[in-house]
Amino acid sequence: MTSLLFSEDHLAFAESIRRMAEREFLPTYLERATRDEFPSEAHKTLAKHGVLALGVPEEFGGQGADLISLGVATEELARCDFNLSLFVLYTASAGTLSALPPDEARDLGPRIASGESIWCGAITEPDAGSDTANVKLRARKVSGGWALSGEKTSVTLGAYAHKATVLAQTDPSLGRKGLASFLVDLDDTVERQVFRDAGFRPLGRAALAFSDTFVPDTRMLVETGRGQASTLALFEFARVMLCLMCIGCAQRAIEITADHVRNREAFGQPISRYQGVSFTLAEHETHLEAARLLAYKALSLQEAGRSSARESSMCKWFAPQSAVRAINDCIVLHGHIAYSEEMPLQQMLRDVSGNQIADGTPQIQKLVVARHLLGREWV
Numbered sequence: 001m002t003s004l005l006f007s008e009d010h011l012a013f014a015e016s017i018r019r020m021a022e023r024e025f026l027p028t029y030l031e032r033a034t035r036d037e038f039p040s041e042a043h044k045t046l047a048k049h050g051v052l053a054l055g056v057p058e059e060f061g062g063q064g065a066d067l068i069s070l071g072v073a074t075e076e077l078a079r080c081d082f083n084l085s086l087f088v089l090y091t092a093s094a095g096t097l098s099a100l101p102p103d104e105a106r107d108l109g110p111r112i113a114s115g116e117s118i119w120c121g122a123i124t125e126p127d128a129g130s131d132t133a134n135v136k137l138r139a140r141k142v143s144g145g146w147a148l149s150g151e152k153t154s155v156t157l158g159a160y161a162h163k164a165t166v167l168a169q170t171d172p173s174l175g176r177k178g179l180a181s182f183l184v185d186l187d188d189t190v191e192r193q194v195f196r197d198a199g200f201r202p203l204g205r206a207a208l209a210f211s212d213t214f215v216p217d218t219r220m221l222v223e224t225g226r227g228q229a230s231t232l233a234l235f236e237f238a239r240v241m242l243c244l245m246c247i248g249c250a251q252r253a254i255e256i257t258a259d260h261v262r263n264r265e266a267f268g269q270p271i272s273r274y275q276g277v278s279f280t281l282a283e284h285e286t287h288l289e290a291a292r293l294l295a296y297k298a299l300s301l302q303e304a305g306r307s308s309a310r311e312s313s314m315c316k317w318f319a320p321q322s323a324v325r326a327i328n329d330c331i332v333l334h335g336h337i338a339y340s341e342e343m344p345l346q347q348m349l350r351d352v353s354g355n356q357i358a359d360g361t362p363q364i365q366k367l368v369v370a371r372h373l374l375g376r377e378w379v
């Protein structure tokens with residue numbers, strides 16, 4: 001991290017998260033990352049250190065941290081445990097609490113901050129991934145609320161979450177103008193089917209089937225007509241956070257590899273002396289720094305109340321790709337020992353790889369950037 005980008009407070013905060021994460025999470029990352037099991041103990045530790053409260057607004061019992069701090073916390077945690085760092089983003093979805101009745105928001109906020117209430121975000125459907133406007137899960141008006149029926153898929157934390165923010169269609173005749181968003185209790189009317197994934201394993205990605213699941217009127221988070229725009233606005237933040245997860249994780253891979261190449265000798269000298277080795281690391285270090293600059297530029301724009309759609313999308317195709325390539329080369333620079341699952345690099349590669357797709361593929365991000373560059377009618 002460079003002091004030109006961050007205030008003294010941000011640097012001190014980054015240092016404190018780094019020390020905590022190195023002590024609490026780094027030694028046990030691989031153990032957690034290779035199990036299909038919710039990381040309960042680590043989640044409690046995150047709560048104990050106030051990490052789950054960072055994104056919860058102060059008026060609802062959280063810390064209301066600024067966006068740069070949320071980014072810094074994500075990057076530093078991801079350096080030690082990619083999967084755990086996602087909880088910074090997920091607890092920041094508590095920002096939507098202000099759409100609920102104040103009493104309910106004041107009750108839910110502290111529960112999110114303590115780790116008692118886990119939320120997930122359900123947008124993707126079997127027939128609507130990149131094309132979010134095509135969401136079909138039906139919200140039917142009933143007395144006092146809405147009945148939700150249909151399927152969401154690929155929902156991170158879907159296996160474990162207590163509540164989901166769900167994008168749903170209130171009136172199919174309106175197309176994208178019929179979309180609204182709801183806060184839904186994942187009770188017994190919701191069936192969960194968990195994926196067997198290569199990475200993200202402690203985060204329980206799942207399909208959720210809703211069958212006349214009742215949602216009271218007060219749990220409509222985003223009114224009919226604003227569902228898609230609000231989802232795209234949330235993506236601006238979420239995409240950057242996913243990038244910082246990749247950047248933190250790949251930075252750690254480079255650190256591990258820098259250590260290795262200084263110590264490993266071949267043909268009578270440390271392999272770091274071969275430019276095929278050192279220049280490879282120099283290139284990845286450069287790509288990660290460029291991705292980091294884009295990420296914090298996007299967060300700074302958001303913090304200033306401006307749109308970062310262009311920068312978030314630039315970052316979202318570039319950072320995960322840079323991380324995947326960096327970690328892959330780190331594996332090669334270790335030789336055979338990194339092919340073993342006993343080293344963390346293979347798992348780090350699998351973990352970051354998911355973020356190439358989550359919240360929008362590289363093609364979709366390039367579409368956004370190209371529209372900014374050329375004009376919507378030309379792309």
Ligand SMILES: Cc1cc2nc3c(=O)[nH]c(=O)nc-3n(C[C@H](O)[C@H](O)[C@H](O)COP(=O)(O)OP(=O)(O)OC[C@H]3O[C@@H](n4cnc5c(N)ncnc54)[C@H](O)[C@@H]3O)c2cc1C
Pocket residue numbers: 120121122123124128129130131153154155156157200205354355357358359360361362363364367
């Ligand atoms: C690890 C992980 C976590 C996820 N977590 C969540 C979550 O918590 N909640 C949630 O709702 N979803 C989640 N997702 C789903 C994710 O957002 C979608 O998978 C993603 O948006 C792509 O949708 P799709 O898989 O249906 O692919 P499709 O939309 O079917 O796309 C398939 C391919 O076609 C390409 N393509 C599609 N349209 C175009 C176009 N116009 N131009 C060029 N190429 C195009 C895509 O880039 C892609 O390569 C997650 C996914 C992963 C892998």
